[in-house]
Amino acid sequence: MSAVAGAISLTSRFTTGLLNRPVWFLWLVLLLCFWVAAWAGAVPVTADDWRVLWRHEEPLTSGAYVLWSLRLPRILFAALVGAVLGLSGALTQGLFRNPLADPGLLGVTSGAACAAALTIVVLAGSGIDIPIAWRFWVLPLTAFAGAVGVCLLLDTVARWLTADSIAGLLLTGIALNALAAAIIGLCTYLATDEQLRSLTFWTLGSLAGGSWPLVGTLSVLLLAAIWYVRRLVSAMNALALGEAAAAHVGINVRHLRRRVIILVALLSGFAVAWCGVIGFIGLVAPHIVRLVVGPDQRRMAPLAMLVGAIILLVADTTARTVAIPAEIPVGIFTALLGAPFFLVLLTSVRKGG
Amino acid sequence: MSFLNMSQDDLATTAARRTFLLQAGALAASVCLPQTLWAADKKSARRIVSIGGALTEIIYALGASQELAGVDTTSLYPEAATKLPSVGYARTLSSEGILALAPNHVIATEDAGPPAVLRQISAAGVPVTILAANDKFEGVLDRVARLGILIDRPTQAAQLVEKMKADWQRAREPILARKSPAPRVLFILSHSPGQVMVGGKGSSAEAMLHYVGAQNAVQGFDGFKPLTPEAVIAAQPDVVLFTDQGLSIVGGIDGVLKLPGVAQTPAGQKRRVASLEAMFMLGFGPRMPQALIALDNALLKVMST
Amino acid sequence: MIHTVQSHSMLSLDRVTVKLGQRTFGPFSFAIQPGERVAVLGPSGAGKSTLLKLLARELSPASGHAGFCQQPLQGWSLADLSRRRAILPQSHEVAFGLPVDLVIGLGRVSRMHDPSLASIVQQAAEQACAAHLLGRRFDTLSGGEKARVQMARVFAQLWDVEQGLLLVDEPLAALDPGLQFSLMEAIYTFAAKRGHAILAILHDINQALQGFERLIFIKHGAMVGDYQTPHVTLPLLEALYDVNLACAVTEEGEMIVAPSLQRKVVAEC
Numbered sequence: 001m002s003a004v005a006g007a008i009s010l011t012s013r014f015t016t017g018l019l020n021r022p023v024w025f026l027w028l029v030l031l032l033c034f035w036v037a038a039w040a041g042a043v044p045v046t047a048d049d050w051r052v053l054w055r056h057e058e059p060l061t062s063g064a065y066v067l068w069s070l071r072l073p074r075i076l077f078a079a080l081v082g083a084v085l086g087l088s089g090a091l092t093q094g095l096f097r098n099p100l101a102d103p104g105l106l107g108v109t110s111g112a113a114c115a116a117a118l119t120i121v122v123l124a125g126s127g128i129d130i131p132i133a134w135r136f137w138v139l140p141l142t143a144f145a146g147a148v149g150v151c152l153l154l155d156t157v158a159r160w161l162t163a164d165s166i167a168g169l170l171l172t173g174i175a176l177n178a179l180a181a182a183i184i185g186l187c188t189y190l191a192t193d194e195q196l197r198s199l200t201f202w203t204l205g206s207l208a209g210g211s212w213p214l215v216g217t218l219s220v221l222l223l224a225a226i227w228y229v230r231r232l233v234s235a236m237n238a239l240a241l242g243e244a245a246a247a248h249v250g251i252n253v254r255h256l257r258r259r260v261i262i263l264v265a266l267l268s269g270f271a272v273a274w275c276g277v278i279g280f281i282g283l284v285a286p287h288i289v290r291l292v293v294g295p296d297q298r299r300m301a302p303l304a305m306l307v308g309a310i311i312l313l314v315a316d317t318t319a320r321t322v323a324i325p326a327e328i329p330v331g332i333f334t335a336l337l338g339a340p341f342f343l344v345l346l347t348s349v350r351k352g353g
Numbered sequence: 354m355s356f357l358n359m360s361q362d363d364l365a366t367t368a369a370r371r372t373f374l375l376q377a378g379a380l381a382a383s384v385c386l387p388q389t390l391w392a393a394d395k396k397s398a399r400r401i402v403s404i405g406g407a408l409t410e411i412i413y414a415l416g417a418s419q420e421l422a423g424v425d426t427t428s429l430y431p432e433a434a435t436k437l438p439s440v441g442y443a444r445t446l447s448s449e450g451i452l453a454l455a456p457n458h459v460i461a462t463e464d465a466g467p468p469a470v471l472r473q474i475s476a477a478g479v480p481v482t483i484l485a486a487n488d489k490f491e492g493v494l495d496r497v498a499r500l501g502i503l504i505d506r507p508t509q510a511a512q513l514v515e516k517m518k519a520d521w522q523r524a525r526e527p528i529l530a531r532k533s534p535a536p537r538v539l540f541i542l543s544h545s546p547g548q549v550m551v552g553g554k555g556s557s558a559e560a561m562l563h564y565v566g567a568q569n570a571v572q573g574f575d576g577f578k579p580l581t582p583e584a585v586i587a588a589q590p591d592v593v594l595f596t597d598q599g600l601s602i603v604g605g606i607d608g609v610l611k612l613p614g615v616a617q618t619p620a621g622q623k624r625r626v627a628s629l630e631a632m633f634m635l636g637f638g639p640r641m642p643q644a645l646i647a648l649d650n651a652l653l654k655v656m657s658t
Numbered sequence: 659m660i661h662t663v664q665s666h667s668m669l670s671l672d673r674v675t676v677k678l679g680q681r682t683f684g685p686f687s688f689a690i691q692p693g694e695r696v697a698v699l700g701p702s703g704a705g706k707s708t709l710l711k712l713l714a715r716e717l718s719p720a721s722g723h724a725g726f727c728q729q730p731l732q733g734w735s736l737a738d739l740s741r742r743r744a745i746l747p748q749s750h751e752v753a754f755g756l757p758v759d760l761v762i763g764l765g766r767v768s769r770m771h772d773p774s775l776a777s778i779v780q781q782a783a784e785q786a787c788a789a790h791l792l793g794r795r796f797d798t799l800s801g802g803e804k805a806r807v808q809m810a811r812v813f814a815q816l817w818d819v820e821q822g823l824l825l826v827d828e829p830l831a832a833l834d835p836g837l838q839f840s841l842m843e844a845i846y847t848f849a850a851k852r853g854h855a856i857l858a859i860l861h862d863i864n865q866a867l868q869g870f871e872r873l874i875f876i877k878h879g880a881m882v883g884d885y886q887t888p889h890v891t892l893p894l895l896e897a898l899y900d901v902n903l904a905c906a907v908t909e910e911g912e913m914i915v916a917p918s919l920q921r922k923v924v925a926e927c
Contacts, residue, residue, distance in 0.1 A: 042453030062452070070449050070473060097753035192576050193556070197444055197464060206445060209469035237760060238767045240753040244716055248747075249815060250740025250768025294795070295754035325423060325450030326441025 022293055026306040030079065033310055037075040037317040041066065042324040077210030078316040079309040080218045081271045082281055086308020087225065088268040089282030090289070090301045094236040095260045096170060099290065102283040103268040105173050106261055107150035109279075110180035112272040113203060115146020117187035120198050125190075139202070140273040147269030148262075150180065155261045159254075166243055166257070204329040205276035207316050214274060225267055226302075232259060233297040240295070280334045281308045284342050291345050311338050401504065402451055404443050405462035407493075407638035408484065409434050411500050412460075414639040415509045422454040425465075429632055430640070448473035460503065462486055486637055488560035490521060493637050513639060520642035528566040528649060536656055537570040538562050539590035539620065541612070542577055543599035549612060550577040551584070557635045558594070565649045567592075582614030590620045592655050594648075596631035623658060627651040668692050668855055669713065669823055674722035676712045683708045683879040685722060692821040693853045695846070697866035700876035701899050706859045707748075709876060710827050713857065714745050726823070737768040743823035744815040746845075748831075750804035755797035758788070758807050765815030778817045779810075786810035786844055802833050809841060813848050824849055826858035838862075842869055863895060863903075863915050 039045060049063035060068070088103040096105065104110065119142040158172035191199060235256050238246040243253050268282065285308035286300060293299050315333035322328060400422035403409045409428035412421060423438040425446075440451050443462070448470045451459060459474055459481045475481045482503060484496055494514050501510020540558035542550045552558035553574040562569050570590035593609055603609055606626045615621040629651060633644050667689035675684035683705040690696055698706050711717045712724065715731060724731040727742060734742075744765065752761055762779045766772050783789045788806040791799060796807060808829065816822045826845065830838045846869060849856050860866045866873055866887075873890055875883035875898050883894065892905050895915060904918035 042447065042450040062455075065477060066449055066452060069477065070452075099754065189578065194463065198466070200444075204445065206467055208446075208448065208467050208473075211469075234767050237756065238764050240756050241761070241764060242747075242749075242751065242753075244714070245745070245747055247716065247736055248714060248740060248745040249765055249811075250737040252736050290754065295756050296760055320447055320449065323441060325447060325453050326426075326439055327445055327447030327450055328441070329445055 023303060023306065026303065026310065030306060030310050030313070033313045033317070034075060034079070037078075037313055038067065038071060040317055040321045041071055042321075045071075073212045073215050074207055074210035074320075075313060075317070076215045077218065078207045079313045080215060080222060081207065081275055081278070082285075082309040082312025083305040084218065084222055084225075084267045084271045084308070085278065085281040085312070086285035086304040086306070087222075087229070087301060088264045088271075089284075089308070090286040090297065090304040091229070091232075091236070091260050091264050092282065093286050094239060094297050095257060095264075096166060097240060097242075098170075099287055100283070101170075102279075103264050104177070104279075104282070105170065106264055107154045107173060107176050107180065108147045108265060108268045109272055109277055110177045110184070111150025112143040112147040112269060113277065114150065114180040114183050116143045116202050117184045117191075117199055118142070118146075120195050120202075121187040121191045124195060143202075144269050144273035147272055148265040150176065151261050151265035151269070155258055166239075166253075169257070202276045205278040205331040206327075207275055207312075207330055208327070209274055218270065221267065221270060222305075225263055226305075228259075228263065229301060232256065232263075233301055236260070236297040236301075278312070278331055278334060280331075280338055281311055284338050285311060288342055288345055399458065399504065400454065400456045402440060402454055402456040402459045403428060403461075404440065404446070404459065404465045405484075405486075406430065406632045407486065407496070407636045408460055408462060408500065410636065410638035410640065411497050411513075412504065414513055415497075415501060415504065415506045417504050417506055417509075420504065422456045423451065427632065430636075430638075446470045448477070452477055452479065458482065458503070460484060460500065488557045488637060490564065490641060493639075493641050494518070497639065517639060517642055521645070524642045524645040524649070525564070528564075528645075531566060535566055535568040536591040536652060537589060538567045538592045538594050538652065539570040539585065539588055539618075540594045541580065541599060541603075541609075542596065543602045546602060546604075549580040549603065551580045552577055557637070561634060561644070561648060562594075564645055565652060567652060580612065580614075585612075585614035586617045588618070590618050592625045592627055592652055593618075593620045594652075595626065595628040596634065597628050598631050600626070600628040625655040625658060627655045668694075668727060668821065669857070670723075670725045672723040672725075674712065674719045674724050676708060676717050677720045678708055678717065681879060682720065683712075684720075684881070686712070686881050687722075688874060688881070688884055690823070690855050690857060692855055693850070694855045694872060695849070695870045696855070696857045696872045696874060697870035698857065698859045698874045698876060699863065699866055699895075699898060700882075704876045705879040706876050707827060708879075710745075710825055710857075710859055713825055715739065740768045740815065741819060742816075743825065744812040745825045746809060746812045746827065746829045748827045748829060750801070750808050750829075752796045755795040758783075758791045758794050758796055758799070761796050761807055762788075762792075762810045762814050765811040765813070766817075774818075778814050782810045782813035782817055783807075785813050785848055787840060802837050805829055805833060805837075805841065809844065816852065816854060819852065819854075821853040821855075824854050824856045826856060828859050828861055831861055838865070867913055867915070 043062055043066040045063040045067050049061055049067050052060065052064035052068045085103070088108075092103050092106060093099055093101045095101070116139055119139055123138070154169070154173055154176050157176065158169040161168060161172060188196060188199060235251045238249055238251045239253070239256070241249070246253055271278070286304040288307050289300050289303040293303060311334060312330070315337050316330045318333045318337065319328045319330040399420045401412065401417070401420050402423040403412055403421055404425040406427035406429060409421070409424050410430055412418060413431055413434065418433065421434070421437055423440045424434050425440055425443045427443060428434045428437075438454055440446055440454070443464045444466045446465060446467070451474055456479055459479055461471070461481065461483050463483055463485050465471060465483065471481050484499060486492060486496060494517060497514050497517070498510050501507045501513075540552035540556070540562065542552060542558070551571055552569065553571050553576055554569070555575050556577055559569040570588035571584065573584065593615060595603075595609070600609070603612065606624055609626050610616050610621055610624070620626070629644070629647055633640060634648060636644075668691060670689040671686045673685040673687050675682055686709060698709060700706050708717065712719065715734075715736075718732060726734060726739070759779055762782055763775055765782075766775055766778065780789070780792070783792055786806045786809040788803070788810045791803055791807060796804065799807065812824065816824065824845070830841055833841070842865065845856065848854070858870065867890065871887050873883075873885050873887055874881060875885075875894070877898055882898065885894070892903055892915065896903050902918045903915045906914045908914060
């Protein structure tokens with residue numbers, strides 16, 4: 001259905017992971033979610049309206065317009081962002097050898113939030129006149145730059161302080177996150193009322209901005225990431241042996257670490273920049289997958305993408321339909337839907353041994 | 354009720370391009386408008402979505418309430434407005450939700466967002482007008498006049514402006530004539546028990562205090578900032594002013610006295626706590642003259658104790 | 659006493675020192691030939707593990723020259739190196755509870771194309787007495803089972819390699835004697851068949867005396883001895899550990915030593 005599926009090559013073990021059994025089930029669930037999500041919404045859509053997919057008749061009916069311009073790009077964007085967050089989470093947990101890690105530990109969220117806060121408060125306060133056409137792009141672009149910048153800074157600082165230790169990376173990450181939180185706090189303090197509201201909105205997370213250009217960009221980014229990750233996942237498995245043993249079996253932990261960090265920074269940095277902070281998926285999607293298919297990154301990473309896509313799609317569809325014509329922040333539902341499901345799965349796996 | 358009951362032909366004939374107003378410069382609007390039914394012509398009934406409590410109040414005051422198709426969560430007055438479809442919190446609007454109300458005009462304060470949603474709505478051919486506000490009485494009058502033009506009620510708007518000016522005059526006269534020293538007032542805003550903010554320089558609360566001839570006890574910072582006990586004691590307020598909502602959140606007058614520092618101020622020692630409903634006091638809508646009188650009375654009452 | 663460095667040896671250290679914090683270890687000078695079995699003995703904290711880390715390339719030499727297969731050790735890429743030498747670690751933990759098959763297969767992760775992976779994993783597991791553990795999760799295994807799986811991983815790593823190097827860091831210290839014996843036998847068989855050299859850090863003097871042809875003594879961070887096993891005498895061992903040792907000789911002529919409270923219980927061996 002999505003652009004993700006079409007372009008995946010079947011040559012590598014990573015991508016064939018997408019076609020094993022639980023995967024068929026998850027693809028089916030995802031398609032079902034797409035189906036429901038495309039029909040659900042404030043504006044009723046008729047079967048006729050679906051013709052908009054292959055023929056743009058002028059004038060469009062309201063249903064066709066909503067379907068084509070608002071709903072379809074949004075649900076595709078939701079699924080893509082979910083996939084990106086799931087993959088980022090899987091990679092981060094593998095890197096830290098810790099199932100409780102999430103991309104936030106690498107400074108993605110705090111970096112983006114910090115940059116957004118600085119943009120909203122300092123840039124707006126400095127009186128620099130930004131052309132109207134640019135204003136819409138300034139916040140996402142600076143947030144993206146902030147996410148990637150903080151991740152790279154973290155890697156560099158950690159390497160300088162504690163050369164090859166991932167524990168050192170974790171500790172440096174905690175320190176850097178605290179620093180970013182302090183800067184955000186300072187911006188919050190300096191912010192005017194209006195700036196404060198922009199800031200809080202941004203931290204709530206929303207997929208309302210989903211559009212065809214964004215869907216296209218994120219698809220390309222995700223496909224490139226999938227292609228790149230194929231070569232990393234086996235090495236990520238070796239990290240589970242510990243850093244020293246991973247080096248003994250021929251893995252350059254340093255290079256691997258930097259690659260993973262850059263990948264996670266680009267992927268989730270993009271998601272955070274355009275959607276604000278959407279928590280929980282990066283943590284719980286890989287976790288759910290690990291409970292079901294085990295911890296092998298080669299199988300886990302693609303499934304974490306699917307599960308992330310499903311969770312976010314369901315959460316976003318709920319968020320935009322339960323209070324029609326209003327909308328509820330999606331972050332509320334990722335946790336509200338994901339957490340109980342996760343707990344049920346956890347108990348059933350424990351019982352089943 | 355919905356445009357979906359219209360026939361396809363109606364939709365085609367009513368489709369027309371229309372420019373939309375985007376003020377306050379928050380949005381980039383370079384989208385080509387598609388020809389959809391939202392781009393209604395002037396003959397069809399006007400359907401307005403109003404985002405902002407003050408705007409909704411003005412629309413009611415102009416007698417255009419039957420044209421309201423939806424309002425946001427801050428539109429709490431008059432009570433009839435709360436019966437209208439709610440498009441939710443002004444900063445987390447839903448483009449589809451608003452379009453489903455088949456509006457042909459969205460009027461919003463600069464708080465409305467996210468920007469992407471406003472872009473989507475105007476891209477669908479529904480004009481989005483942002484009416485910026487300031488915390489001045491003249492700003493409110495200006496808003497009324499502009500809104501009157503927007504919804505084709507310039508005469509009613511002019512009348513309302515005149516009435517508001519007269520009311521304002523009446524409210525301000527005793528204040529200006531008064532010789533007693535201006536009371537020092539500390540305005541406290543509380544959204545939750547753990548989050549207590551104080552209105553500093555340039556805050557909306559300060560604007561109201563100035564109109565009522567009172568002095569904002571806090572001068573050290575701009576806007577709303579978290580309360581610190583030392584700042585409260587240093588401010589030495591004669592009165593502590595709350596919104597009704599905030600007062601109940603902190604637990605009434607007894608709760609106020611438990612806030613750090615308040616008990617050590619003249620206001621705390623004499624239990625001088627006043628409160629008014631939030632949208633009434635700080636809404637900067639058509640009820641502003643009445644709000645001024647109410648605030649003046651409330652302050653006079655507590656100062657006399 | 660100290661061997662001269664031979665240019666054609668598999669592993670050669672020439673006056674290598676290594677720094678760990680404030681402490682300097684070394685100089686170490688010795689060479690290991692293909693197929694040789696060398697044990698490193700010394701009291702705790704003497705620098706045995708540091709030496710192993712140096713050879714494993716976790717630490718870089720501060721001075722001197724370390725060579726592996728006629729090339730500087732530092733010049734090897736980690737991937738190439740991993741196809742010539744394997745390390746059996748002291749700790750066995752693996753995160754996330756990976757399946758045993760995958761853990762064993764990870765020994766061969768640096769090979770881009772590895773068509774015989776599945777059969778090698780199977781055979782390596784058999785050789786390490788771990789075939790019955792295939793299909794289980796690593797984190798459900800007992801300590802001894804984990805040791806076997808790690809050993810199978812190391813076997814898989816050097817399965818189709820000739821004249822490689824096996825570095826062993828007291829992996830069996832916590833296991834019962836029977837298991838220790840059978841696993842050491844498995845290592846000897848595996849290495850002998852392929853001409854792999856073994857360099858093992860050991861706590862058990864008897865294991866060293868019985869299974870290894872050469873012993874390197876390390877004390878106070880420096881190398882204090884390098885002997886062919888038959889030349890090792892009780893006083894040398896006593897000096898190394900600063901304890902009194904008692905000694906017995908088995909019917910096969912193997913020397914067995916044990917710490918003793920009394921001095922010189924048994925006559926000179």
